[in-house]
Amino acid sequence: MSQQRHGNTSGNAGGVPAFPDLPEATIARLPEYLRALHHLSEAGADTVSSEGLAAAAGVNSAKLRKDLSHLGSYGTRGVGYDVTLLIDQIEYILGLDQRRNVALVGLGNLGHALAGYAGFASRGFRIVALFDADHDQVGKRIHGLTVRHVGELGRAVVDEGITIGVIATPPTAAQGVADELVTAGVTSILNFAPCVLSVPAGVDVRKVDLAIELQILSFHEHRKASLTALPGGRTAEEDGENQEAVGS
Amino acid sequence: MSQQRHGNTSGNAGGVPAFPDLPEATIARLPEYLRALHHLSEAGADTVSSEGLAAAAGVNSAKLRKDLSHLGSYGTRGVGYDVTLLIDQIEYILGLDQRRNVALVGLGNLGHALAGYAGFASRGFRIVALFDADHDQVGKRIHGLTVRHVGELGRAVVDEGITIGVIATPPTAAQGVADELVTAGVTSILNFAPCVLSVPAGVDVRKVDLAIELQILSFHEHRKASLTALPGGRTAEEDGENQEAVGS
DNA sequence: CGCGATTTGTGCACGCCTTCACAAGCGCTT
DNA sequence: AAGCGCTTGTGAAGGCGTGCACAAATCGCG
Ligand SMILES: NC(=O)c1ccc[n+]([C@@H]2O[C@H](COP(=O)([O-])OP(=O)(O)OC[C@H]3O[C@@H](n4cnc5c(N)ncnc54)[C@H](O)[C@@H]3O)[C@@H](O)[C@H]2O)c1
Ligand SMILES: NC(=O)c1ccc[n+]([C@@H]2O[C@H](COP(=O)([O-])OP(=O)(O)OC[C@H]3O[C@@H](n4cnc5c(N)ncnc54)[C@H](O)[C@@H]3O)[C@@H](O)[C@H]2O)c1
Numbered sequence: 154m155s156q157q158r159h160g161n162t163s164g165n166a167g168g169v170p171a172f173p174d175l176p177e178a179t180i181a182r183l184p185e186y187l188r189a190l191h192h193l194s195e196a197g198a199d200t201v202s203s204e205g206l207a208a209a210a211g212v213n214s215a216k217l218r219k220d221l222s223h224l225g226s227y228g229t230r231g232v233g234y235d236v237t238l239l240i241d242q243i244e245y246i247l248g249l250d251q252r253r254n255v256a257l258v259g260l261g262n263l264g265h266a267l268a269g270y271a272g273f274a275s276r277g278f279r280i281v282a283l284f285d286a287d288h289d290q291v292g293k294r295i296h297g298l299t300v301r302h303v304g305e306l307g308r309a310v311v312d313e314g315i316t317i318g319v320i321a322t323p324p325t326a327a328q329g330v331a332d333e334l335v336t337a338g339v340t341s342i343l344n345f346a347p348c349v350l351s352v353p354a355g356v357d358v359r360k361v362d363l364a365i366e367l368q369i370l371s372f373h374e375h376r377k378a379s380l381t382a383l384p385g386g387r388t389a390e391e392d393g394e395n396q397e398a399v400g401s
Numbered sequence: 402m403s404q405q406r407h408g409n410t411s412g413n414a415g416g417v418p419a420f421p422d423l424p425e426a427t428i429a430r431l432p433e434y435l436r437a438l439h440h441l442s443e444a445g446a447d448t449v450s451s452e453g454l455a456a457a458a459g460v461n462s463a464k465l466r467k468d469l470s471h472l473g474s475y476g477t478r479g480v481g482y483d484v485t486l487l488i489d490q491i492e493y494i495l496g497l498d499q500r501r502n503v504a505l506v507g508l509g510n511l512g513h514a515l516a517g518y519a520g521f522a523s524r525g526f527r528i529v530a531l532f533d534a535d536h537d538q539v540g541k542r543i544h545g546l547t548v549r550h551v552g553e554l555g556r557a558v559v560d561e562g563i564t565i566g567v568i569a570t571p572p573t574a575a576q577g578v579a580d581e582l583v584t585a586g587v588t589s590i591l592n593f594a595p596c597v598l599s600v601p602a603g604v605d606v607r608k609v610d611l612a613i614e615l616q617i618l619s620f621h622e623h624r625k626a627s628l629t630a631l632p633g634g635r636t637a638e639e640d641g642e643n644q645e646a647v648g649s
Numbered sequence: 650c651g652c653g654a655t656t657t658g659t660g661c662a663c664g665c666c667t668t669c670a671c672a673a674g675c676g677c678t679t
Numbered sequence: 680a681a682g683c684g685c686t687t688g689t690g691a692a693g694g695c696g697t698g699c700a701c702a703a704a705t706c707g708c709g
């Protein structure tokens with residue numbers, strides 16, 4: 154949408170946007186900042202301090218300032234950051250100003266939930282195609298979209314400008330689906346199947362594995378249990394700051 | 402299950418298991434190794450080399466060896482690792498030998514999918530209670546469990562030995578649910594609502610935000626697009642190694 | 650116009666994590 | 680019993696990320 158782009162620190166006056174190579178850790182936090190900013194914006198805030206935004210996003214304020222400084226200087230000393238300006242800037246960096254078309258493959262339990270999730274559309278993504286291998290699923294309409302057979306995937310990806318594929322099939326089928334997506338030209342994949350995907354260089358894969366999340370929690374439970382058996386249980390004080398979030 | 406525990410490097414002959422404080426990064430990878438090991442085990446493998454297991458888990462072999470060395474020496478030089486021995490060891494470290502009871506709060510689209518997911522039970526977790534605030538949901542039976550009203554949460558947590566809570570409510574309700582879980586004694590929370598939770602120290606929160614995953618992919622799409630516009634597009638060769646996984 | 654209050658942007662130090670490279674150790678073969 | 684090939688376990692180096700602490704910059708007010 155708002156495609157305004159403001160002076161880049163390393164003043165490059167060319168057509169290409171001089172892409173700053175942000176640290177991966179920073180990129181993973183930008184969406185959090187963005188969500189917090191939208192929240193603030195809806196609450197009517199014009200500006201926000203690094204302290205305030207950091208609290209809203211659940212991070213250290215120094216970290217937040219360093220992250221934002223990588224995008225350029227969009228804050229005003231003594232005042233803070235302009236909320237809408239920062240939103241535009243982060244959305245530009247994340248490429249959310251151009252709506253991204255997403256294909257969802259595998260419409261079982263999880264796929265159904267994903268297809269009906271409003272939180273994608275509101276954050277710049279549009280699921281434009283649904284695919285399944287099961288002929289009982291094919292033809293069904295889900296939230297305004299018709300489930301197509303996975304064989305049509307290749308053509309649909311090209312025709313509808315799909316750049317992101319979401320895999321919600323059983324793990325045995327995931328690699329095959331990934332191959333088809335890549336062949337069709339998809340260069341980003343979000344994989345919910347608990348397995349490792351092999352893809353050519355240039356294709357990004359992110360994996361979400363809920364069981365792994367639970368297992369990490371289980372480890373900490375185990376650790377906590379074996380600690381309370383030992384010395385004086387520490388008094389619980391101070392909140393937050395022990396928030397773990399996804400991200401590579 | 403198999404609770405055998407083998408000589409710890411720092412030989413402590415006490416009742417308490419001498420908990421090694423593993424690096425967080427290592428902990429986050431152990432579940433991946435575990436899945437790969439189970440896969441190998443089903444395929445009939447008795448031993449596996451660090452190279453082989455690393456490939457199956459999608460990581461560097463040196464990293465894998467260092468990770469495993471933190472648990473103690475369970476490999477044999479010139480041979481590799483004993484698959485079942487390593488499985489038992491990792492499961493012990495992760496606390497998966499004692500089945501963990503999980504409460505799921507919020508049975509909308511996502512909650513339904515989670516409730517019916519077999520992948521939890523097969524990996525040591527058991528969803529034992531479902532809660533919702535909506536009276537239309539309360540009373541429904543989902544995969545053998547009856548949805549209860551969220552008001553009963555406190556008692557159920559205590560009665561049924563629940564240590565992990567999963568939040569799948571809208572973000573506005575998430576903090577309230579988290580508070581109730583914590584009050585009831587839950588010390589680990591997996592949060593699907595896109596918001597920051599504030600919890601007392603000693604409580605672990607892990608967050609899964611699918612929109613954030615897509616936004617990170619979007620960034621890389623944006624970056625790739627602005628690169629191909631520039632110099633010679635690099636030739637795509639060599640596969641894997643650009644796999645990003647969740648984990649803090 | 651000057652000053653103090655406020656807040657950003659960043660230099661710096663520290664710790665964690667990754668990766669290479671290789672010595673030490675194990676088993677198989679002869 | 681000795682040698683050889685293979686694989687683990689780890690020392691060391693380098694890179695990345697974090698957080699402190701402070702100088703620089705801006706605003707509001709007298
Ligand atoms: N349900 C959950 O809450 C949950 C949680 C975490 C992970 N997962 C993972 O997500 C994936 C999907 O889970 P689910 O519970 O929805 O499984 P599911 O069995 O309900 O659905 C899988 C769907 O994929 C389709 N499918 C199978 N092979 C296909 C192919 N080659 N091409 C296209 N579609 C194909 C099937 O027809 C089915 O509709 C699994 O890998 C599962 O491990 C699910
Ligand atoms: N559906 C998805 O694929 C998806 C994907 C990513 C994130 N999420 C997030 O997961 C959460 C749930 O998503 P959904 O699509 O299932 O939403 P939903 O609206 O379908 O379901 C929410 C459920 O929570 C219940 N609820 C509301 N307040 C409650 C309370 N105080 N206590 C207990 N239960 C309460 C509601 O009755 C409803 O059944 C949301 O925060 C959403 O942003 C969903």
